[in-house]
Amino acid sequence: MITGAPPIVTGRMAYADAHTLERYLATGGYEGLRRAIALGPDAVREQVDKASLLGRGGAGFPAGRKWSMLRKADVSYLVVNGDESEPATFKDHLLVERDPHQVVEGAIIAAFALGVSQAFIFCRGEFALGLERLQQACNDAYAYGALGTGILGSSFSLDLVVHPGAGAYICGEETALLESLEGKRGFPRIKPPYFPAAIGLYGAPTVVNNIETVSNLPWIVVNGGEAFAALGAGSSTGTRLFALSGRVERPGWYELEMSKTTFRDLVYDPSLGGGIRDGGELKAFIPGGVSAPWFGPDQIDLGLDQDAVARAGSMLGSGSVVVMDDTTCAVRAAWRITRFFARESCGQCTPCREGSGWIEKMMRRIEEGNGREADLDLLMDACDNIAPGVSWPPQQTTICVLGPSIPSSVASGIRMFRDEFLLHVKEGGCPMRAAR
Amino acid sequence: MAHLSDENLERARRLVAVYPEPRSALIPLCHLAQAQDGWLTPEAMEDVAALVGVTPAEVHGTATFYDMLHTEPVGRHVVAVCTNVACMLAGAYELLEHAQERLGVHAGQTTDDGEFTLEEAECLAGCDTAPCVQVNHRFFGPLDAASFDQLVEDLRTGVLAGQVPRHGVLCRVERTVGLLAHEADDSGVGAGEGSAP
Numbered sequence A: 001m002i003t004g005a006p007p008i009v010t011g012r013m014a015y016a017d018a019h020t021l022e023r024y025l026a027t028g029g030y031e032g033l034r035r036a037i038a039l040g041p042d043a044v045r046e047q048v049d050k051a052s053l054l055g056r057g058g059a060g061f062p063a064g065r066k067w068s069m070l071r072k073a074d075v076s077y078l079v080v081n082g083d084e085s086e087p088a089t090f091k092d093h094l095l096v097e098r099d100p101h102q103v104v105e106g107a108i109i110a111a112f113a114l115g116v117s118q119a120f121i122f123c124r125g126e127f128a129l130g131l132e133r134l135q136q137a138c139n140d141a142y143a144y145g146a147l148g149t150g151i152l153g154s155s156f157s158l159d160l161v162v163h164p165g166a167g168a169y170i171c172g173e174e175t176a177l178l179e180s181l182e183g184k185r186g187f188p189r190i191k192p193p194y195f196p197a198a199i200g201l202y203g204a205p206t207v208v209n210n211i212e213t214v215s216n217l218p219w220i221v222v223n224g225g226e227a228f229a230a231l232g233a234g235s236s237t238g239t240r241l242f243a244l245s246g247r248v249e250r251p252g253w254y255e256l257e258m259s260k261t262t263f264r265d266l267v268y269d270p271s272l273g274g275g276i277r278d279g280g281e282l283k284a285f286i287p288g289g290v291s292a293p294w295f296g297p298d299q300i301d302l303g304l305d306q307d308a309v310a311r312a313g314s315m316l317g318s319g320s321v322v323v324m325d326d327t328t329c330a331v332r333a334a335w336r337i338t339r340f341f342a343r344e345s346c347g348q349c350t351p352c353r354e355g356s357g358w359i360e361k362m363m364r365r366i367e368e369g370n371g372r373e374a375d376l377d378l379l380m381d382a383c384d385n386i387a388p389g390v391s392w393p394p395q396q397t398t399i400c401v402l403g404p405s406i407p408s409s410v411a412s413g414i415r416m417f418r419d420e421f422l423l424h425v426k427e428g429g430c431p432m433r434a435a436r
Numbered sequence B: 001m002a003h004l005s006d007e008n009l010e011r012a013r014r015l016v017a018v019y020p021e022p023r024s025a026l027i028p029l030c031h032l033a034q035a036q037d038g039w040l041t042p043e044a045m046e047d048v049a050a051l052v053g054v055t056p057a058e059v060h061g062t063a064t065f066y067d068m069l070h071t072e073p074v075g076r077h078v079v080a081v082c083t084n085v086a087c088m089l090a091g092a093y094e095l096l097e098h099a100q101e102r103l104g105v106h107a108g109q110t111t112d113d114g115e116f117t118l119e120e121a122e123c124l125a126g127c128d129t130a131p132c133v134q135v136n137h138r139f140f141g142p143l144d145a146a147s148f149d150q151l152v153e154d155l156r157t158g159v160l161a162g163q164v165p166r167h168g169v170l171c172r173v174e175r176t177v178g179l180l181a182h183e184a185d186d187s188g189v190g191a192g193e194g195s196a197p
């Protein structure tokens, strides 16, 4: 890592057989669980609190705080969220395919700390190999004694079920995920009252944590929460797995120390993104998945820091950075992202369902050269209907935040590249078509 | 008479048993039915309904919410070309156009010989290998016109059969144990003992 921080979740990626139990055990696997059992649940929770581990699923909520909110009940559940469908996000894909035991061990440690005896890993259905490897890891963990009754000789018992999704972005939203896990369509539930920690799976208190979040747990338990918190700065502690894509020389995953590394490092460092593809120029970048508002080149020196990115008007979200260069048409990029939301809206809320379709059609019209100047204001109005004020973080008028995320790319495009939108209108089509 | 084979019925019952409530097995059972038939037939949906205790209409209504569950027949190979933003920036629309020409069908259609169904996909989480393609949910990329043609050729000749099973076959690793924790647990934590409130 360019800051000298140790890899926390990608330490085994150099091994082609990192997914096997043999390799996992030979590289410190299940040491975290052993240590956790020796420490006891309270001490494990204390270490996670000390680590200030932020959730890696998108919202960035502290894991320790989430755990402390779990309503006390006879039956409660842990559900690990591996639905990963936010466009340009591919870190959980890596973790389930290449280091599935780390996910399983992380889930066991979380379940132990929470005192639950049934846990689920909800894995995106399209990850066929990932599902196979997770299931194998789960089977092996039972055989090894890390799952089932009397885990590693203790009195702790846990069942873990690997559950396949079936293709629906919205199921990544935690309450939709629980609906889906109950065998229903993935319609998000209204919060309140349906906060999972209070009323979750089958109505029981439930903790939902992201795959990457739990993958950090073995290291935290072995090395201590303080060692984790010593990395990064402010509330952005530890390292994070970033997914870099778009117009860079070296798209890929990079585990980086939070806060101390910048977007410039990620995009330009020869050992990381390696700069803009074909020597082009940076035009804009999306800092945290397509739900996030865009940044221009003037923000490239920002740290990979949750608070810093929030202060600058966007979010670090799912840790996926999309780079656009001077060959990228901003209208087309914003249209394609809107099309995604229009396709994936679950349809429960009118502003989201109607707004996404409407914006998509208008954006397409402009991109195809049939737009009018007045469309730009109409688009901003439509955005305002979905998320009043079109600011970030957005005002929410819908059941979940898919809706309020729709304006991010359209509004960014119009605000940052108004001239380019107008050029589409004036020239009756995309001025960059030749460049593509 | 069940439509699912005896072996698959047995598998299905084992799957139902690992969930606190049977309905949770609905989607896994739909995947199982797809693995048997390549798509989700009305007969299989009746079996799934009976196994999890809902009506066939509820299974259908649920299944149609999900992109991976096909309630119409599809080809032996479902070729999904991602055109979302990261892949688009790497030429995904050009690749999709080429794929349409090469296979002679539009996105959403199946070739006459039933070999290929072409789909335009949303992000597949393979953006580091953009433009990214999945065949029966196995990853390929980055692909250009030439490597796409090679892929199609290899799928036709069966060279990739080990890596890319027939459509519908998703997870070839089965769970080897049932639920254990709630049986032996006397610590009073006991989740998984039937319905929660």
Ligand SMILES: Cc1cc2nc3c(=O)[nH]c(=O)nc-3n(C[C@H](O)[C@H](O)[C@H](O)COP(=O)(O)O)c2cc1C
Pocket (backbone or CB within 6 Å): A054, A055, A056, A057, A058, A059, A060, A061, A063, A066, A081, A082, A083, A084, A085, A086, A169, A170, A171, A172, A173, A174, A175, A208, A209, A210, A211, A213, A214, A400, A401, A402
């Ligand atoms: C539309 C939508 C999609 C989401 N998709 C995912 C996802 O694929 N994976 C994920 O972990 N969280 C996703 N989230 C966030 C989850 O609702 C939830 O915050 C997260 O799983 C909690 O885990 P964490 O606290 O460990 O981050 C999504 C949220 C929304 C609104």
Ligand code: SF4
Pocket (backbone or CB within 6 Å): A170, A187, A188, A344, A345, A346, A347, A348, A349, A350, A352, A353, A398, A399, A400, A401, A402, A403, A404
């Ligand atoms: S905001 Fe959109 S996706 Fe979310 S519940 Fe409402 S309609 Fe569904």
Ligand code: FES
Pocket (backbone or CB within 6 Å): A087, A088, A089, B082, B083, B084, B085, B086, B087, B088, B122, B123, B124, B125, B126, B127, B130, B132
């Ligand atoms: S955008 Fe194509 S795989 Fe992510």
